[in-house]
Amino acid sequence: MGFLINFARWVEKISNAPHLVSMSDTPTSLRGKYLIATPSLGDPRFERAVVYMCAHDADHAMGVVINKSKGELVISDLINHIGIEGAVTVADTPVLEGGPVDIDRGFVLHSPDYFSEETSLKLSDTLSLTSTKNVLEALVTDKAPSQAVLAVGYAGWGEGQIERELVQNAWLVCEADESLIFDTKMNDKWHRALDIIGISPESLSFFGGTA
DSSP, X not given: OHHHHHHHHHHHHHTTSXXXXXXXXXXXXXXXEEEEEOGGGOOGGGTXXXXXXXXXXXXXXXXXXXXXXXXXXXXXXXXXXXXXXXOXXXXXXXXXEOOSEEEEEEEEEEOTTSOOTTTEEEEETTEEEEOSHHHHXXXXXXXXXXXXXXXXXXXXEOTTHHHHHHHTTOEEEEEOOTHHHHOOOHHHHHHHHHHHTTOOGGGGGGGXXXX
């Protein structure tokens, strides 16, 4: 219940929060890629994590973990708790544990048939990100996106941090198969992401630790 209370507080203040803005890509930007955690990472919060990278420039990086759920919570649990009336019109998927930063804020990854010029960030031709109460209210109407997942918190890196972790073989990088984002089989996503680049879990012993 404590988490739900914190989430409700986030909704109360979200209208005053800065709007999401697009970051300028660098030539080596990871935006739109998946990061796949390897045993070298050594951080239990990201064990076997798959992170969709929403932004990356010379100063910072931001992504959402797409394969870890927040207990048994589903979208309708949070929608109902914060007083939004009506049935959820999208798939009532598990709430994602998006990362250890801003754990009282929610981020909705969704198909582009919902988009707010002021508050949505276009991630690709088929995926957007919005983090205001408006998108939560839309989820119980006919204006809802056809696909949506709600993540609480995000993964963030400061200047040069993600680059250092890549040099240390903490992450593998691959093209993002966006269908994984909306798949509810959390335990399969890490293996399926590895399949994209043709790497077996057993081969990750090269990166340290055990796979």
